[in-house]
Amino acid sequence: MKIYNIKLIAFSVLISFSSLSCTNDFDNYNQQYLGGPENFNADFTQIVNPLKLMQRNQQSPTNWIYQLQTNLNADMYSGLFSTATPYNGGRNNTTYFMMDGWNERIMMTQLEDVFDKSKTINTVIHQNYSGINFTATLALAKILKVISASKVSDAHGPIIYSKFETPNSNGITDFDSQQEAYNNFIADLTSAISDLQKTPGVEDKTVLTKSDLIYGGNLANWARLANSLKLRLAMRMSYADPVKSKQYAEEALTSSVGLIDDNSANALVSYGGASPLNDIIYSWGDCKIGAPLMAFMNGYADPRISAYAKPATDPAALGKYIGVRQGVDLNGSKDRYGDFSQPIAAAATGDYFSISNGKNKIFTAAEIWFLKAEAAIRGYVGAGDAGTNYNKGIEMSFAEWGKSSAYATYVADASSTESPYIDPKNSANNILTGNPMLSTITIKWNDGDVFERKLERIITQKWIAIYPDGSEAWAEQRRTGYPIIFRNVLNDSQGTINTNTMIRRIPIPTKYRNNTLNYPQAAQMLNGPDTGGTKLWWDKK
Numbered sequence: 001m002k003i004y005n006i007k008l009i010a011f012s013v014l015i016s017f018s019s020l021s022c023t024n025d026f027d028n029y030n031q032q033y034l035g036g037p038e039n040f041n042a043d044f045t046q047i048v049n050p051l052k053l054m055q056r057n058q059q060s061p062t063n064w065i066y067q068l069q070t071n072l073n074a075d076m077y078s079g080l081f082s083t084a085t086p087y088n089g090g091r092n093n094t095t096y097f098m099m100d101g102w103n104e105r106i107m108m109t110q111l112e113d114v115f116d117k118s119k120t121i122n123t124v125i126h127q128n129y130s131g132i133n134f135t136a137t138l139a140l141a142k143i144l145k146v147i148s149a150s151k152v153s154d155a156h157g158p159i160i161y162s163k164f165e166t167p168n169s170n171g172i173t174d175f176d177s178q179q180e181a182y183n184n185f186i187a188d189l190t191s192a193i194s195d196l197q198k199t200p201g202v203e204d205k206t207v208l209t210k211s212d213l214i215y216g217g218n219l220a221n222w223a224r225l226a227n228s229l230k231l232r233l234a235m236r237m238s239y240a241d242p243v244k245s246k247q248y249a250e251e252a253l254t255s256s257v258g259l260i261d262d263n264s265a266n267a268l269v270s271y272g273g274a275s276p277l278n279d280i281i282y283s284w285g286d287c288k289i290g291a292p293l294m295a296f297m298n299g300y301a302d303p304r305i306s307a308y309a310k311p312a313t314d315p316a317a318l319g320k321y322i323g324v325r326q327g328v329d330l331n332g333s334k335d336r337y338g339d340f341s342q343p344i345a346a347a348a349t350g351d352y353f354s355i356s357n358g359k360n361k362i363f364t365a366a367e368i369w370f371l372k373a374e375a376a377i378r379g380y381v382g383a384g385d386a387g388t389n390y391n392k393g394i395e396m397s398f399a400e401w402g403k404s405s406a407y408a409t410y411v412a413d414a415s416s417t418e419s420p421y422i423d424p425k426n427s428a429n430n431i432l433t434g435n436p437m438l439s440t441i442t443i444k445w446n447d448g449d450v451f452e453r454k455l456e457r458i459i460t461q462k463w464i465a466i467y468p469d470g471s472e473a474w475a476e477q478r479r480t481g482y483p484i485i486f487r488n489v490l491n492d493s494q495g496t497i498n499t500n501t502m503i504r505r506i507p508i509p510t511k512y513r514n515n516t517l518n519y520p521q522a523a524q525m526l527n528g529p530d531t532g533g534t535k536l537w538w539d540k541k
Contacts (some may be wrong), residue, residue: 020517031293044207047137050117051211054144055269057113059276059360060105063284066104066276071287072154075470077503078477079292079463079485082324084285084337090490095327096503097492098532104154104509114148115164128204128487136204136219139195140212142350143226146185147362148234154475155179155506158522161185172515175522178537182237189230193257196223214362223257225267228363231259232472233372236479238378239540249375253382259368262425264398266349267362270378275351277356277468281342289341291323291421292485294463295431299419300443304398308348308467314339316424325421325429327488336425345468348402352468361469366399369393370462377454387445390458397465414444421486431486439484456482478504478539496531503532504539 060066072093075081083094091097118141153159158175162184167173176184196219200208208217215221234248252259260266281287289309297305297449311319317340324337345352352359370393376386383389390410398407418439423429431437442458449457459482466473477485491499493512507530513519528534 003350027136031488043210046128047121047134047207048119048211050124051137051141051144051207052213054114054117054141054148055211055213055441056360057109058144058147058269058362060109061271061273061276063276063279065105065109065272067280067286068102069109070471071280072099072102073106073506074474075287075468076290076468077328078473079290079326079483080467080470080473081343082288082290082326084288084324084330084334084340086330086334087088090330092334093486095490095492096488096497096532098507098510101199102510103506104511106506107152107160107509107512110148110152111503112162115145116147118142119165132203133201135195135198135208136222137207139192139226140208140222142192143189143222143229146188146229149181150185150229151471152236153178154236154471156508157505157534158525160517164467166518168373168518170244170424174518174519175491175525177525179240182233182538183244185233186230189226190251192226193223193230193255195258196220196226196388198357204437209279212267213272220257221267222264223365224225224260226267227252227255227257228260228368228371231368232363235371235374236475236538238374240538241444241477246378249383250381253375253380260363260365261368263349263365263396266364266400268349268364269360269362271360273356273358274355275353275360277343277353277357278355279344281353285338287343287359288337289321289323289343290526291325292483293464293467294321294323294341295421295486296418296439296483297321298458300410300416302464303365303403303410304401304464307401307403308365309341309343310344313339314424324495325423325431325486325489327490328429329424329490334502343468346402347400349400364396364465366393366397366400366465367462367472369396370458370465372460377451377458384455387447390445390461393458393465394461399463400465410443412444414442414446417442428430429489437486441483449493455480456484459483478536479541483541487492493532496529497533501533504535505532507531 044186060069071081076083076094080098088099093102121141149159149161160173161176161181163174163469200219205217231249231252234245234252237245277287294309297308305321311323312322321341324340330336350357350359352361369389372383373386373389373393375383376389377427395407398404418509420433421431422437439460441460445457459476459480463473463476463483475484487499487502491497497503508519508522526534
């Protein structure tokens with residue numbers, strides 16, 4: 001569309017001769033000359049709809065696609081979730097038998113469901129609205145691309161990112177190494193933060209009003225989200241590139257735009273209906289709560305447990321909160337562990353797994369405070385006090401889950417530790433006191449602890465608070481080694497994955513080893529075989 005309202009032209013002229021120093025001034029002029037964005041004659045549907053989809057497709061709103069994209073890999077490997085379903089005769093991702101057809105959905109969601117929509121937005125703006133400034137809209141798209149791509153990179157390593165729209169001279173699309181990708185992510189987030197600090201145009205405001213499913217057009221919160229993501233990714237680089245990790249983290253910690261440090265700014269995407277996990281958990285019975293998560297929460301007498309899981313209905317564990325251990329013999333049937341605890345996610349801000357208004361958790365305040373706690377023990381400028389940050393992370397999580405009244409008692413507990421795991425169906429799966437797979441970390445902060453003990457305490461509480469974000473939980477567990485989680489009993493990897501060090505990544509699926517993508521280049525970037533046992537670039541501890 002290239003037809004513009006005469007009032008818009010007059011408004012543009014007025015703006016060029018006016019110095020509008022604040023958002024309120026802009027809003028006043030917007031209302032006076034246009035009657036509000038909803039009355040602007042250009043609805044920008046070809047931009048609005050793809051931007052909405054980019055948000056919803058961060059985790060697919062379709063049940064079976066979400067199951068393949070996230071639930072049957074990162075969710076399971078994180079220790080937050082497990083399954084009682086013996087897929088493929090019991091040999092599948094959960095027992096380290098890599099299901100190529102399942103795993104292709106990870107990159108497919110990024111490239112086809114998110115990046116293609118971003119490409120559409122750029123094309124529509126270039127072809128139909130050249131000369132109009134969509135700075136804020138493009139900044140949002142850039143942030144959403146980083147969120148999607150970082151999760152894919154944390155699964156596979158090398159990734160199609162900076163060269164997505166620019167094949168090489170042979171017409172083949174090159175990969176970024178994970179190191180290149182992370183530096184590109186940081187650069188794009190930094191650029192987006194800068195752009196979001198500019199006053200948006202009328203067209204931008206119209207698009208944002210119609211399409212922003214997270215913050216309803218609040219650009220200050222989007223800038224905080226981008227800065228929070230920058231801190232997350234900077235800390236992920238802590239062992240692989242400590243110099244840049246410190247640089248990027250300190251930029252985020254000292255930025256004037258701030259961070260998501262309060263639950264009022266939590267980044268949640270509404271699916272506009274049922275969460276995809278609703279069917280996977282409650283209709284199909286394919287997803288159970290993870291045994292490590294329940295062992296920690298039981299041991300800590302964690303009041304959030306009733307908001308995370310349902311008690312078991314199995315007569316052998318009736319009324320108990322008990323998860324399914326990863327990679328165990330399911331005896332060929334869901335019946336063996338099918339009535340162990342189901343996940344729920346009934347937060348104070350809404351049910352993440354709701355059948356009517358499910359939400360995808362992108363970033364919440366608790367994570368920021370735990371990131372700041374880790375930055376503090378690493379000596380990063382602007383991080384503040386480690387113990388204060390740690391306690392604030394727990395406080396934010398308790399508030400998120402409607403358990404604020406129990407916070408003070410919980411953080412004062414200096415003795416409780418993870419509980420043993422007793423499998424009433426098969427004692428061979430038991431993990432008893434003294435087993436190195438059981439953590440001895442307690443809850444109460446202790447400034448006198450050595451660095452590693454402090455790190456374990458921070459990451460363990462962060463991991464509990466991140467629920468139900470399996471992708472982030474798995475990434476942090478691999479990066480730090482914390483929390484200590486249970487190893488697989490069954491290992492069907494044919495020697496490609498070490499049981500003790502556990503799965504480190506997901507192989508690039510056959511679908512993406514084709515003539516249009518430079519797979520040989522990606523394989524070389526791995527510095528090891530393209531198997532689940534090869535560590536990612538940031539996995540250097």
